[in-house]
Amino acid sequence: MRNRTDPAHLSLVDDYRRGDDRFMRSDQRARTPMFVDEAETGLVLSGLRRYNLFTTVFFLGRQSLLLRELADRSGVRPGQDALDIGCGPGKLVRVLGRRVGQGGTATGVDPSDEAIAHNRRRDSRHRYIRSTAQELALPDAAFDVVTCTFVMHHIPEQHRGAALAEMWRVLKPGGRILLADAYLSERFRRASAMTQRLRRRKPGDPAAAVDVRRYAATLRELGFTAPEFVASGHRTAMLLATKPAGAFEPGQVRADPPRGEHSQ
Ligand SMILES: C[S@@+](CC[C@H](N)C(=O)[O-])C[C@H]1O[C@@H](n2cnc3c(N)ncnc32)[C@H](O)[C@@H]1O
Numbered sequence: 001m002r003n004r005t006d007p008a009h010l011s012l013v014d015d016y017r018r019g020d021d022r023f024m025r026s027d028q029r030a031r032t033p034m035f036v037d038e039a040e041t042g043l044v045l046s047g048l049r050r051y052n053l054f055t056t057v058f059f060l061g062r063q064s065l066l067l068r069e070l071a072d073r074s075g076v077r078p079g080q081d082a083l084d085i086g087c088g089p090g091k092l093v094r095v096l097g098r099r100v101g102q103g104g105t106a107t108g109v110d111p112s113d114e115a116i117a118h119n120r121r122r123d124s125r126h127r128y129i130r131s132t133a134q135e136l137a138l139p140d141a142a143f144d145v146v147t148c149t150f151v152m153h154h155i156p157e158q159h160r161g162a163a164l165a166e167m168w169r170v171l172k173p174g175g176r177i178l179l180a181d182a183y184l185s186e187r188f189r190r191a192s193a194m195t196q197r198l199r200r201r202k203p204g205d206p207a208a209a210v211d212v213r214r215y216a217a218t219l220r221e222l223g224f225t226a227p228e229f230v231a232s233g234h235r236t237a238m239l240l241a242t243k244p245a246g247a248f249e250p251g252q253v254r255a256d257p258p259r260g261e262h263s264q
Helices: 012-018 048-058 063-074 091-100 113-122 157-170 186-198 212-222
Strands: 035-038 042-045 081-085 105-110 127-130 143-149 171-182 228-231 236-242
Touching: 048 113, 063 091, 063 143, 063 171, 063 236, 081 091, 081 157, 091 105, 091 143, 105 113, 113 127, 143 157, 157 171, 157 212, 171 212, 212 228, 212 236
Parallel strands: 081 105, 081 143, 105 127, 143 171
Antiparallel strands: 035 042, 171 236, 228 236
């Protein structure tokens, strides 16, 4: 396991976004990219083993603690219906499934055939559906909790607003949304920028592209409560918000709009 301060480790996020092949045997590299860029769909998972290896390194072997924290923060309770969008290997679906218990349901969606086939093979208790976030093949107001972790930056920029609107649509009034993505400390960001310069890569802040705070304004516009930003100890940050009980659909006109609804 690499040390946190090892400069080679600092550009992991950037390498992952480029689909770096350092984690694979040489004979697997050409055949198994971690993600395939499908123009209108997104960066779709295609190398499940490779992704699992990547997350083991990125989370320093402590991903199970993060999964527990995500489930805690989502507020999911026994008997509820939970949805994980962009579920990939399905680990969070299974954690949510344990939390909701027999009386509830846990569903995972992902556009990746490989991810859906893998999850259906290894887990018959939960539901896995092939779908994109921007056009969810799911009914209105069906879920108490919607999670979407390390996915938003995989969705083409022009479809991200639609994806958030879909999350609003499938949530029950009173339901909760949790968006999560990588979060790196200022020190880490500075060191990463320096490593990029040393490697003569284009300057830029790879962490900015995955900062979940960029979705806060859209969530407010959709009608969610003021999003709460939480930085976790596992190189991850979350944005949490609630669809108010009795919420109207976006664009619907209210007879008596509450004062200052979007002013937070
Ligand atoms: C980095 S992986 C995250 C997987 C999992 N949520 C996790 O936390 O490990 C990103 C996932 O988003 C999926 N994805 C890509 N485009 C998508 C889209 N338009 N809608 C939903 N999921 C998408 C990929 O197939 C992949 O499984």
